[in-house]
Amino acid sequence: MQIIPTPIDGLVIIEPTVMEDHRGYFFESWQIERYNLPYVHAFVQDNEAGSARGVLRGLHFQTGLHAQGKLVRVIRGAVYDVAVDIRPGSPTFGQYVGVELSGKNKRQFWVPRGFAHGYLALEDQTIFAYKCDNYYRKDAEGSIRYDDPDIGIAWPEIDIPYIVSEKDLAAGTLKSLML
Numbered sequence: 514m515q516i517i518p519t520p521i522d523g524l525v526i527i528e529p530t531v532m533e534d535h536r537g538y539f540f541e542s543w544q545i546e547r548y549n550l551p552y553v554h555a556f557v558q559d560n561e562a563g564s565a566r567g568v569l570r571g572l573h574f575q576t577g578l579h580a581q582g583k584l585v586r587v588i589r590g591a592v593y594d595v596a597v598d599i600r601p602g603s604p605t606f607g608q609y610v611g612v613e614l615s616g617k618n619k620r621q622f623w624v625p626r627g628f629a630h631g632y633l634a635l636e637d638q639t640i641f642a643y644k645c646d647n648y649y650r651k652d653a654e655g656s657i658r659y660d661d662p663d664i665g666i667a668w669p670e671i672d673i674p675y676i677v678s679e680k681d682l683a684a685g686t687l688k689s690l691m692l
Contacts, residue, residue, distance in 0.1 A: 515528045521610050522603075523628075524610050524622070524628070527584075527620065527623065542621070543644065556584070556645065557645065557648055558645040559644050562641045563639065565637050565638070566636055567673045567675055569633045569675040570681065571631015571632060571659055572595070572629035572656060572659055573630055574629040574656070575654055577653060579647055579648070579649075580626035582646040583630060583643045583645055583646075585624060585632075586642055586643070587615050587616050588616055588640040588641075589616040590634060590635070590639025591614065591615035591616070591635040592614050594612050594614050594622050595630065597609040599628060599687070607664060607687055608664075613635070615635075616640075633669060633675065656680070657684055657687055658681070658685070659675075659681065
């Protein structure tokens, strides 16, 4: 397994060691001693979402004591996955890292607490899975618009319009977080 740092402290890409033969493949998707991720707390919840090509989810986060770190991966299909630094006082506040995760490359992305997170499904029948180090609380959820010009995420262009929920379209901006 290889842990690849990104330009933003705490965000890392994980490339697991995959063993393949004529029967298929095997890899460890989580192992506490080997992963040794920065800022990780014990995982308490696993989530899974299925999406059609063009579905864009996010940018979501949990606030205060209910903030969540997420270890994300794709089981089937592919996504462009994004984490935005929203940690107050961080030298990289408002900056983002994007990475393609797929069932083929088996990469994982560690998104610690203090980041907004979202993704765009690049293939039909994409299955996205993630471990959380804190429980979801509706009263602690927040979101930022995926197209906030102050962040300037370079989402991949696809030949269909993005499919975004009404809730995500009504999200605030990064500047509204700072008010």
